[in-house]
Amino acid sequence: MLRHAIAPSARYTKASHDVVRHRRLNSDAKILLLYVQGLPEDATYKPLSELAQKLGIKGRAYQRAKGQLVEHGYVHEWRSQGSGGRWITEQLVANNPLTCEQAVRARGAAPTAPASVTAPPSTHSPTVGVPAARTAGGYEPVEDHSDKTTPHPPSEAEPEPEPEPPVDVAKSLQLARAERVLLSLRHTRRELHLGVREARALATEAVKWLERGLSESELRHALLSERPESGVRSAVGFLRYRLIQKLPEPLPGQQPHELPSVRELIECEGPGDKHVFRPLGDETECSPCRYAAAGPEEDRVPWRERFARINGTPMAAPGEA
Secondary structure, three states, X not given: OOOOOOOOOOOOOOOOHHHHOOOOOOHHHHHHHHXXXXXXXXXXXXXXXXHHHHXXXXXXXXXXXXXXXXXXXXXXXXXXXXXXXXXXXXXXXXXXXXOHHHHHHHHHXXXXXXXXXXXXXXXXXXXXXXXXXXXXXXXXXXXXXXXXXXXXXXXXXXXOOOOOOOOOHHHHHHHHHHXXXXXXXXXXXXXXXXXXXXXHHHHHHHHHHHXXXXXXXXXXXXXXXXXXXXXXXXXXXXXXXXXXXXXXOOOOXXXXXXXOOOOOOEEOOOOOOOOEEOXXXXXXXXXXXXXXXXXXHHHOOOHHHHHHHHHOOOOOOOOOO
16 A cells, blocks of 8 residues: 655644544544534534534434444533523533543533523513404304204114033034044055144044944044055045045934933932042942941952852962962
């Protein structure tokens, strides 16, 4: 690199190498800082944004440059409210980075701004005359019809949403069984691989087989038997066709398959404190009470020994092979 430099004899600004070579300041921030440093004293009371506009630094470019100068201590701001309620922003621009404490001391030592800048807003003389109501521009006032009957009836309240029908637990269980059968087909024939949504859509047809008395294994066998010679191109289409076309006829007098109903809790009639249990049949006592009524534990004979007595087979002593 070649360099030919002639030091100016007038109209120049001394620039610190710390500013010119600062890696965190962009070119707009450096130019703005050097421009403010070279201003005469009577021009330093203008806002920093107005000075930046003269250099063509506006909008986001100015905000970015100012933010970098504030971040690194070259610009400090204070906002205060004057006696007339007017907010005033004071800006301090330094050619060397200052801390907040150093900037406060420099602010106190700086000359005050001209009175024209900090003067409160002037007061106006009161208007001649007395206050009067505002005119409506020649329009007649609109009459108030709030107390009269309106031609439009009030809107009716929205109807309450209808309650959702109760969930059929038995139907849901049948659909889950049918979906489980359809998903298990892929373990036997890979070409019948179904996704969860596909199996859920076909379960409405498969559940008809279970409602006609077929077990899950019989349904699986019906879907896997008679493999087509040309193979299966679409597992969903093949299974839907087979479920619909080969649906067996219901047996005469056959009722749809229903799950056994769950019996209600009843009070146990056995000894001890009152308690309830859920019977499996027609028993009136719970299992612990019936077990206690069978006699003491030492009088009970294990089932293996009772079975040996019935068959006449001698029991082996403990420890014998």
